[in-house]
Amino acid sequence: MILQEAMNLNLDIRFLDTQNAPCQNNSNHFTVGDIRNFDDVYNFGKELDVISIEIENINTKALKKLELEGKKVYPQPHIIELIQDKGLQKNFYKENNIPTAPYQLHEVGDSFNFEFPFIHKCRVGGYDGKGVQKVNNIDEFNQSFQGSTLIEEMIPFKKELSVIVSRNEKGEMMTYPIVEQEFNPEANLVEFLFSPSDVGEAVEEKGREIACSIIEKLDMVGILAVEFFLTESNELLVNEIAPRPHNSGHHTIEGNYTSQFEQHLRAILNLPLGNTEIIEPAVMINVLGAKGFTGRAVYKGMEEALSFKGVSPHLYGKLDTKPFRKMGHITVTNPSLDEAKKIALEVKNIISVESE
């Protein structure tokens, strides 16, 4: 999606990723390598003017060396390191008066001051729900993650919200309107993300303010997704942040004047930031690999899904599917948010990613 936007601006953009990564077919400036490997990242980056990331799990030592040698690396490597470690991330919130759930860093053998149930998280390496567990008692705790972890109070929340903020070298900042995730209470799974949220102006303002405060205190250049819990008492608590284009901003491609991908490019190239206003209500659903299918991906139901109004599929071109792998997303725009939600639910039931 970054490449699609880069084409509009005629940028010479190059990619480092593993063999068969989606954009390999769509760029002849593709380098096969491991982003966790120092040499791969350093050798790739030293030919470039500006270096950015789409995933935090990168070799930051290589990025730091590139930065020292005068390359622009956005987000800055020390910020990526902070965010790679959920413990440091929490400490940062605490030191900067960013509201977040009470927590404690934990090493094997340490005592702890939290009552069960609580949330237990790996400090490093968690992704897409992995490395996070609710533990109900001491046995579950002992059988859960080892090493450096984080214990967090379980906050009953009524909504999960997200604000995306961007900042360029000049320090200009822009936030996107706050968005909301809708849960399916039966399945206890995110059903879809929608924009605009219905949390009201006060919460929206507060969310944007916190997002700006985080990116400013980090002195970060780029785009940052700030995920919140909205508590029963309408308090916003920061759950996690991600210093890159984020799943909770995919709807901006169709729903907002400037997509998060274009905004990211504008920020790291120190261009004026684009208008983040909503053009039209939007609902985003993830296209996940169906249970029971592993192997070469086959997309079922696309033709029927395309017969609905305002349905914009974005398939990522991943070669292989496996259960719950994120294979793409679909955005539904409509002048009526309720109508968009209805169509999104229908489309969700029609689409299925299976294997050959």
Add this chain to the structure above:
Amino acid sequence: MILQEAMNLNLDIRFLDTQNAPCQNNSNHFTVGDIRNFDDVYNFGKELDVISIEIENINTKALKKLELEGKKVYPQPHIIELIQDKGLQKNFYKENNIPTAPYQLHEVGDSFNFEFPFIHKCRVGGYDGKGVQKVNNIDEFNQSFQGSTLIEEMIPFKKELSVIVSRNEKGEMMTYPIVEQEFNPEANLVEFLFSPSDVGEAVEEKGREIACSIIEKLDMVGILAVEFFLTESNELLVNEIAPRPHNSGHHTIEGNYTSQFEQHLRAILNLPLGNTEIIEPAVMINVLGAKGFTGRAVYKGMEEALSFKGVSPHLYGKLDTKPFRKMGHITVTNPSLDEAKKIALEVKNIISVESE
């Protein structure tokens, strides 16, 4: 722009074009060749399932052989041939009662029944205003084009309009709302294209009806731009048609639910056609090479242009500029069409394509 849409649908899309064509950098399925050469087109096409074009100036003999061998070629080669020849195009209108300016086919030495001034056109090979001339007297006529030409009555018109229509294999058709070109009366040049037009419902209906009638009578699959003159008496006359994504549909990327490029793909892949409704008023300006500059292109003023709201640049990545070469386009969207026009005019004055 086709590639950007193809990525959303995870299509395996391949390109044939000359060395250094824009998409060479953005596809590793790029074949260097000459679309006018039989072997280049045939050898490229025989590996594919569906073959389409972005310019009419292609070797149709090769396309016809591919079609005979069972490939899907959309638009169909005999339609491309008809459209390559402005004389056959005019005959087609006449035979099918499509309103168009009175004309006469002409060979060197033929007499003619038109009073000066009239329009003189090459039947084959004209492009972007080339091969079209207003002739005021017999001397100008004799010094103008030789060979097979077309003489056309000069119709005083008040507007130039365009309707884009698409049609899939099932015969489903969808038209986009009619758009209008605004002229700068001083320079006698197209200033910009805007959507929606203000011609009113009756003219709009008639334009859509004529566009549908043309694509249906051609039995064409794909996307077709129909360019009209609107006469002083509110009569629509077909000027020219183009069986491919067209300059007068570029605004649909931001301004309409389904872009003309996605619609083209939907049509040739026999998918349901997308919603063509307007999301928001849009103004499109072409980014042309500045006078006096030839060579490696350099874009001036982009940073300032990007500081305006709703400005979406699409630079085509052409390596070299020359005066008036189409190097890209910029779409401005805004809830107010008047505001979009104002911004577009400012942006037009800011942007300049020069050479190194």
